[in-house]
Every structure is written in structure tokens, then in C-alpha cells.
Amino acid sequence: MAEHPAYPVGLRLAGRRVVVLGGGQVAQRRLPALIAAGADIVLVSPEATASVEAMADAGEITWQRRRYEDGDLADAWYALIATSDHDANTRASAEAERHRVWCVRSDDADAATAWTPATGHSAGVTVAVLTTSARGRDPRHTAAIRDAVVEGLRDGTLVAPHHRTRTPGVALVGGGPGDPDLITVRGRRLLAEADVVIADRLGPRDLLAELPPHVEVIDAAKIPYGRFMAQEAINNALLEHAKQGKSVVRLKGGDPYVFGRGMEEVQALAEAGVPCTVVPGISSSISVPGAAGIPVTHRGVAHEFTVVSGHVAPDDERSLVDWASLARLTGTLVVLMGVDKIGRIAETLVAHGKSPDTPVALVQEGTTAAQRRVDATLATVAETVRAQDVKPPAVIVIGEVVTVGPGI
Known part of the structure; x- marks a missing residue:
């Protein structure tokens, strides 16, 4: 048998009896895949690891708490032999041979009739x-x-490449805070399969250079006619290309639903009957402070954090933020899109009771090669932003967590 190659095959084990002998580390690694395959699993072992025991307690496997006995493999379709008793493994392997049960042995692959691939x-x-x-x-x-x-x-x-017909549609992909390595695995795969990519300015721009030449890239940041019409134009572009049967990726910075107008685009697609897949992304509200050494929560310092948009000032009638309530919170306040409004935001928080000495950190171009951090307090942040020429995009963190990181 050693002279012949193994024949690869995929076993369909749903509802079929599978016997596992031994409840140690080998079983712990192999059982999840067998459970996912829908197998009717019987574990025979006097003891098991805590993880394997939890599988039995959850009803995912049937555990017979004893040693192997002749006849245990009767009616099995597949067997995994992984006890620490070499003699028991040999006897079980012989039984598997008699009953024509495909058998994997953890202690002696040459004596097995099947191997587990990586x-x-x-x-x-x-x-x-x-x-x-x-x-x-x-x-x-x-x-x-x-x-x-x-x-x-x-x-x-x-x-x-997919050779079967793909279902055209749109994937709304959160690209993360800027570092191309921080996009999700699923998001990157969908990006690689796209025919058209409609990209935000704050998305991971470096990934666009990796796209094949045939992929059409539309820069959403350059769509004309102002902010409202820009969103309408983006919606129209999504619909136009999807209806042409193309695979479209809407690449957004951060997470599509965190101040990203993602739901507006989903609603427009739904109204037109265009299928849409939403792929969450890592929000800059958490990742950018983390990249700068700032935890948004910390034991004994902050038990909550609040994320708000600062694109309109506190005294603007369009503002939906209850700044007075935020000033009374003891946790962390994270402000996105608020660099040019931070002076009025700080004044409002102080006016409603926040200490002027409350630490503030501004992290510009977070997670990218251009990242920099500027520290201040509520009393000094407006002047600090002017003096240090802090520009958007920047994430603003307000609270005592600013001071707990190493080297602070």
C-alpha cells in the first residue's frame, strides 16, 4: 500500500455514524469539523478535555465514558482512532478493516486506511x-x-475566476481605518472579484493599486454637484453598473454604518430590486485610538465609550447630539469628523460641567504611515489644533483614557 498514492475524496457524513476513540487533543482538533459536517458522532473515551466535554454537554456528540471495546465500530462509516493506548488502537484498526470502515489513526498513519488532509x-x-x-x-x-x-x-x-454565471449586485464593503491590512478577509476577496469599485476618499486607497487593469475604479470623492447630489450620484452609479450585470464593490472607510451613509445606499438598492451584501468594517472610532496607544475603555477609568459625529457644531440647529448629557458622562467620548468644530465642542462640554483639564488626543491619519498624535485638554485643544495644524481625517478622544497608555 505504501507504493500507491492516496485517493482524495470528500466524505458526506451528515446523519452518518462516526466513531471517535479518545477524547484528548487530537479529538479536540478534529471534532469541530465532524460536527460541522453533520455527522452522528459517538465518542468512546474514559475521559476528555474540557473542550470535548463541553461538546458532549451541548449535545453535539454522544459520549460513552469507557475504554474501547470490540464491536464499537459496527455500523460506522468513518472512525478516528486517537487513544494513548497503542494496543487498543491496533485492535480498533483491525476491527475497522474487518467492517470496511475508513479509519484514521493518530499514532500510526501507515496502519490507517485514511488520512486527514490539512x-x-x-x-x-x-x-x-x-x-x-x-x-x-x-x-x-x-x-x-x-x-x-x-x-x-x-x-x-x-x-x-468564476466560470458559472455570477449573480450581479453590490457589495457594500467597510474598508477599515486606512491601513490596507485592516480590511476584513471577506472584504478583500470581494474587492479582488469586482468589475467596478466605487471608492471613498477615506477607504484603504493602497488596495486600489492591486486591482486588475480591467476593473473600473470610480472616485466617489470627485462626484460633482455638492454633498447631497454627490450621494445621489453615488446611488445612481451603483444602480447603473449593477443593472449592467457587473459585480460592484462600494468601498467605504471604516464601517459602512458608522457615519458612512451605508443605509442610504442599501435603501436605494433595495428600492430598485438590486441585491446587496453588507460587509462590516473595523470602525476608526475604536481602531485609530488603539493604534495610537489609547484604549477607549480601561478598568477603573472608563466603563463606557460614546461615539458621536462632530460634522456640525453643538449650536447648529441640525445637530442631533445631546452635548449636555455627554458632558455629564464619566466615560470616553470619541468624536469623528470634528476637527474644525473641536473648539466649539470643547466650549460646550465645559459649559455643561466637563472639567477644562479633561485630556484630549487627536489622532490624524490613524493606522497609516502618516499617523500622528497630538495631545491637549478641553481648555487648550482649539489653540493646539491651530498651532499644530491638525487636519482631517482625525479621530478625537476625550477622557482620562488618553493618559493611561505606555509612555504617557
Whole structure:
């Protein structure tokens, strides 16, 4: 048998009896995939790890708390033999052979009738890497190949074209705070498969350079006719390209639903009957302070944080923010889009009871190579912004958490 390569196959185990002998680390690693496959799993072992026991307590597997006995593999479709008793493993393997049950052995792969490949998953595809023969088996090498393929599929560097007809539509993708490595795996994959990308100015711009030449990139920041018409034009562009049967990605900074007008775009697509997938992104309200060494919560300092938009001033009739209530909170206040209004915001907070000495940090171009942090207090922040020439985009953090980081 050692002279012949293994024959790769995918087992459909839903509702079929699978027997696992041994409740140790091997079982702990292998059981989740068997559970996900819908197998009817029987674990035979006098003891198990805490994680395996939790699976039994949750009803995901049936646990028989004893050692292996002859006949345990009767009517099984598949067996995983992973006890610490070599003699029991040998006897169970022989039983599997008699009953023609495909059997994996953790202690002796050469004596098994099946091998477990190194597997990974990406976008509904399972990648399984298997050494072709027992001779020269190198689990680390196969795992490394698996990781390289899966990572390539996830980040878009390995693109496998779809040959079946794709369903046209729009993916509303949150690109994160700016660092291209902080986009989600799903977002990056969808970006790699797009025909058209409509990108915000604050999205991860470096990712656009990686797109194939045939991808049409539309700069949403340059759509004319002002702010209101710009959003209308964006909606129209999404609809136009989607209705042409193209795969469209709307690449936004941060998360689509955190001050990103994402729902407006979803609503416009829904009204036109265009399917839309929303991919959440890492919000700059949390990630940018973190990148600058500021935790938005900290034990004994802040038990809550509040995120508000500062694009209109507190005394503007369009403002929906209750600044008086915010001034009374003891937690962290994170202000987005508020650089040019921070003077009036600080004055309002102080007027409603916030201490003028409350620490403030402004993190400009957070998570990018141009990131910089400027510290002040509510009393000095307006002048500090002018003196230090702080420009948007910048995330403003107000509260004692500003002072708890290393080196502060």
C-alpha cells in the first residue's frame, strides 16, 4: 500500500455514524469539523478535555465514558482512532478493516486506511492538501501549502475566476481605518472579484493599486454637484453598473454604518430590486485610538465609550447630539469628523460641567504611515489644533483614557 498514492475524496457524513476513540487533543482538533459536517458522532473515551466535554454537554456528540471495546465500530462509516493506548488502537484498526470502515489513526498513519488532509476554508471552498503517499509524509509542509493557498484566496492575491454565471449586485464593503491590512478577509476577496469599485476618499486607497487593469475604479470623492447630489450620484452609479450585470464593490472607510451613509445606499438598492451584501468594517472610532496607544475603555477609568459625529457644531440647529448629557458622562467620548468644530465642542462640554483639564488626543491619519498624535485638554485643544495644524481625517478622544497608555 505504501507504493500507491492516496485517493482524495470528500466524505458526506451528515446523519452518518462516526466513531471517535479518545477524547484528548487530537479529538479536540478534529471534532469541530465532524460536527460541522453533520455527522452522528459517538465518542468512546474514559475521559476528555474540557473542550470535548463541553461538546458532549451541548449535545453535539454522544459520549460513552469507557475504554474501547470490540464491536464499537459496527455500523460506522468513518472512525478516528486517537487513544494513548497503542494496543487498543491496533485492535480498533483491525476491527475497522474487518467492517470496511475508513479509519484514521493518530499514532500510526501507515496502519490507517485514511488520512486527514490539512484543510482550510475560503468563500465556500474547502482547500485540502494531502501527501500523495505514506513515504515522506511531512504534515508541516502540507499545512504550509494549505495556508498559502487559503491566504491567497482570502486576500485576493490568488484569484480563481468564476466560470458559472455570477449573480450581479453590490457589495457594500467597510474598508477599515486606512491601513490596507485592516480590511476584513471577506472584504478583500470581494474587492479582488469586482468589475467596478466605487471608492471613498477615506477607504484603504493602497488596495486600489492591486486591482486588475480591467476593473473600473470610480472616485466617489470627485462626484460633482455638492454633498447631497454627490450621494445621489453615488446611488445612481451603483444602480447603473449593477443593472449592467457587473459585480460592484462600494468601498467605504471604516464601517459602512458608522457615519458612512451605508443605509442610504442599501435603501436605494433595495428600492430598485438590486441585491446587496453588507460587509462590516473595523470602525476608526475604536481602531485609530488603539493604534495610537489609547484604549477607549480601561478598568477603573472608563466603563463606557460614546461615539458621536462632530460634522456640525453643538449650536447648529441640525445637530442631533445631546452635548449636555455627554458632558455629564464619566466615560470616553470619541468624536469623528470634528476637527474644525473641536473648539466649539470643547466650549460646550465645559459649559455643561466637563472639567477644562479633561485630556484630549487627536489622532490624524490613524493606522497609516502618516499617523500622528497630538495631545491637549478641553481648555487648550482649539489653540493646539491651530498651532499644530491638525487636519482631517482625525479621530478625537476625550477622557482620562488618553493618559493611561505606555509612555504617557
